[in-house]
Amino acid sequence: xxxxxxxxxxxxxxxxxxxxxxxxxxxxxxxxxxxxxxxxxxxxxxxxxxxxxxxxxxxxxxxxxxxxxxxxxxxxxxxxxxxxxxxxxxxxxxxxxxxxxxxxxxxxxxxxxxxxxxxxxxxxxxxxxxxxxxxxxxxxxxxxxxxxxxxxxxxxxxxxxxxxxxxxxxxxxxxxxxxxxxxxxxxxxxxxxxxxxxxxxxxxxxxxxxxxxxxxxxxxxxxxxxxxxxxxxxxxxxxxxxxxxxxxxxxxxxxxxxxxxxxxxxxxxxxxxxxxxxxxxxxxxxxxxxxxxxxxxxxxxxxxxxxxxxxxxxxxxxxxxxxxxxxxxxxxxxxxxxxxxxxxxxxxxxxxxxxxxxxxxxxxxxxxxxxxxxxxxxxxxxxxxxxxxxxxxxxxxxxxxxxxxxxxxxxxxxxxxxxxxxxxxxxxxxxxxxxxxxxxxxxxxxxxxxxxxxxxxxxxxxxxxxxxxxxxxxxxxxxxxxxxxxxxxxxxxxxxxxxxxxxxxxxxxxxxxxxxxxxxxxxxxxxxxxxxxxxxxxxxxxxxxxxxxxxxxxxxxxxxxxxxxxxxxxxxxxxxxxxxxxxxxxxxxxxxxxxxxxxxxxxxxxxxxxxxxxxxxxxxxxxxxxxxxxxxxxxxxxxxxxxxxxxx
Numbered sequence: 001x002x003x004x005x006x007x008x009x010x011x012x013x014x015x016x017x018x019x020x021x022x023x024x025x026x027x028x029x030x031x032x033x034x035x036x037x038x039x040x041x042x043x044x045x046x047x048x049x050x051x052x053x054x055x056x057x058x059x060x061x062x063x064x065x066x067x068x069x070x071x072x073x074x075x076x077x078x079x080x081x082x083x084x085x086x087x088x089x090x091x092x093x094x095x096x097x098x099x100x101x102x103x104x105x106x107x108x109x110x111x112x113x114x115x116x117x118x119x120x121x122x123x124x125x126x127x128x129x130x131x132x133x134x135x136x137x138x139x140x141x142x143x144x145x146x147x148x149x150x151x152x153x154x155x156x157x158x159x160x161x162x163x164x165x166x167x168x169x170x171x172x173x174x175x176x177x178x179x180x181x182x183x184x185x186x187x188x189x190x191x192x193x194x195x196x197x198x199x200x201x202x203x204x205x206x207x208x209x210x211x212x213x214x215x216x217x218x219x220x221x222x223x224x225x226x227x228x229x230x231x232x233x234x235x236x237x238x239x240x241x242x243x244x245x246x247x248x249x250x251x252x253x254x255x256x257x258x259x260x261x262x263x264x265x266x267x268x269x270x271x272x273x274x275x276x277x278x279x280x281x282x283x284x285x286x287x288x289x290x291x292x293x294x295x296x297x298x299x300x301x302x303x304x305x306x307x308x309x310x311x312x313x314x315x316x317x318x319x320x321x322x323x324x325x326x327x328x329x330x331x332x333x334x335x336x337x338x339x340x341x342x343x344x345x346x347x348x349x350x351x352x353x354x355x356x357x358x359x360x361x362x363x364x365x366x367x368x369x370x371x372x373x374x375x376x377x378x379x380x381x382x383x384x385x386x387x388x389x390x391x392x393x394x395x396x397x398x399x400x401x402x403x404x405x406x407x408x409x410x411x412x413x414x415x416x417x418x419x420x421x422x423x424x425x426x427x428x429x430x431x432x433x434x435x436x437x438x439x440x441x442x443x444x445x446x447x448x449x450x451x452x453x454x455x456x457x458x459x460x461x462x463x464x465x466x467x468x469x470x471x472x473x474x475x476x477x478x479x480x481x482x483x484x485x486x487x488x489x490x491x492x493x494x495x496x497x498x499x500x501x502x503x504x505x506x507x508x509x510x511x512x513x514x515x516x517x518x519x520x521x522x523x524x525x526x527x528x529x530x531x532x533x534x535x536x537x538x539x540x541x542x543x544x545x546x547x548x549x550x551x552x553x554x555x556x557x558x559x560x561x562x563x564x565x566x567x568x569x570x571x572x573x574x575x576x577x578x579x580x581x582x583x584x585x586x587x588x589x590x591x592x593x594x595x596x597x598x599x600x601x602x603x604x605x606x607x608x609x610x611x612x613x614x615x616x617x618x619x620x621x622x623x624x625x626x627x628x629x630x631x632x633x634x635x636x637x638x639x640x641x642x643x644x645x646x647x648x
Contacts, residue, residue: 196246
């Protein structure tokens with residue numbers, strides 16, 4: 001079904017404007033003629049698709065009175081019975097612009113090769129209210145069946161001439177050709193951002209002349225073209241919302257109407273954006289003293305402490321005492337302080353203000369998170385920044401603090417926040433500072449076990465969690481009703497083959513929070529027969545299956561954080577038993593050591609020693625890198641699930 005939903009990026013076209021007063025007519029459109037060849041669309045490109053968009057074209061231009069007009073034409077071939085839903089079209093709009101005309105037609109070919117057509121009647125165009133201020137026109141193109149080619153067109157007159165719409169080249173079905181043409185007066189400047197993994201196949205540019213607002217004006221006409229776009233696939237762990245859907249976005253930066261002064265709407269660079277932001281009264285609070293904070297700042301700050309220790313004190317105070325409240329709309333940080341609650345931005349603005357008032361060199365940092373978009377566009381705009389944190393500079397080192405997340409450690413940002421850089425909101429030092437991972441998702445396991453003659457395994461396991469492993473552990477269990485003990489009861493403790501002797505989980509502090517787990521148990525061997533037993537040596541193996549099961553991906557993938565896993569296991573075998581099969585030892589790595597793995601098994605007397613280490617250094621992998629990443633973990637899974645086989 002064709003649904004031009006304002007919130008759905010996988011539609012034939014996603015308008016960022018809202019249409020208004022509906023004054024449409026069904027003016028007869030001269031659709032392009034078809035021949036028998038048009039019905040014979042084949043090839044791997046459209047394999048298994050329910051429909052294919054043969055042509056999707058849009059045209060935005062300005063009239064002599066500076067009215068913005070958008071015309072959209074789409075042709076679709078129906079390939080399956082399910083694909084008939086593409087004959088149902090929905091167009092949402094608001095009450096401020098005009099839907100001028102709609103026309104649609106269905107073509108079918110008879111067994112003898114004759115092409116027939118059936119046109120949409122104006123009486124079959126319906127309208128309904130969806131949300132306040134938004135209505136939807138919808139219709140079903142007649143006589144749509146498997147094998148049909150449907151085509152429709154409509155024209156909109158946009159009340160706000162500044163809202164040049166974006167264009168999505170890619171869709172949820174394959175697109176053979178997508179074109180978007182804009183004709184923009186020279187006195188209007190739009191920043192343009194091309195997003196997605198595919199570049200333009202063609203860009204045509206030509207100058208024209210037109211009288212606009214009674215002045216002869218140069219017009220820049222540009223046509224953006226993409227060919228043979230595969231259907232967009234929604235996949236897990238994509239960095240950046242809909243960033244990798246192929247599209248072009250427009251942002252009005254400035255304009256000079258005839259006889260008027262130039263209006264500047266967007267800055268020329270990010271430094272200017274940061275400088276302007278810092279001058280706003282709301283952000284200026286961060287760098288000014290607040291009498292309401294004086295008593296608390298004096299309570300927290302201890303001259304006997306080192307500067308770093310004092311910074312930590314301010315961070316932990318705000319992190320532990322302020323709750324998230326997205327409904328607090330106050331622009332006064334004193335209100336946030338008194339309420340002890342606010343949005344992440346408000347909480348981190350308050351932390352930055354307290355640090356500055358205590359005499360530290362602290363700044364508010366604007367971030368574009370990974371799930372928003374993985375890269376910054378060439379031209380700056382405010383909307384990409386969706387998170388704010390605090391930064392304090394001490395002895396030439398930057399410490400990044402986010403007091404809005406109680407699970408974060410000191411100087412730790414959430415993995416989603418670590419993009420290419422952070423924008424310093426400052427009048428004195430505007431610009432970018434680099435962001436990097438200062439922690440890893442790190443776990444180290446040490447196990448010592450004795451295998452009995454009766455095929456049981458007894459011993460102790462110690463697991464130490466550092467960095468993002470602590471963050472992920474707390475995020476899973478401290479913020480939910482399902483505790484870690486609940487998890488263990490569901491997995492290990494309820495297993496009748498496990499006899500738990502002792503279990504402890506303790507928090508320690510080694511510069512930052514560390515979680516140490518101790519487990520003592522007896523369990524049965526994994527497989528037992530007369531004079532034979534096999535044992536999987538890795539306890540709590542998180543890689544029983546490949547975490548990347550798909551053979552290929554269309555989009556990049558993120559593993560969120562660097563990963564470190566280390567393990568060392570000792571198994572003492574009983575007298576009278578010998579090793580029939582020792583796990584295979586092997587080491588391998590991805591290109592440029594983006595990921596490395598080592599597994600080593602050895603025997604010394606009656607002891608078997610298993611050691612392994614995993615290091616994943618790169619966090620985001622582009623789709624061409626994915627097969628190698630998947631193959632890397634496929635080998636890792638095979639090694640981590642090997643067994644020790646004993647006989648007597």
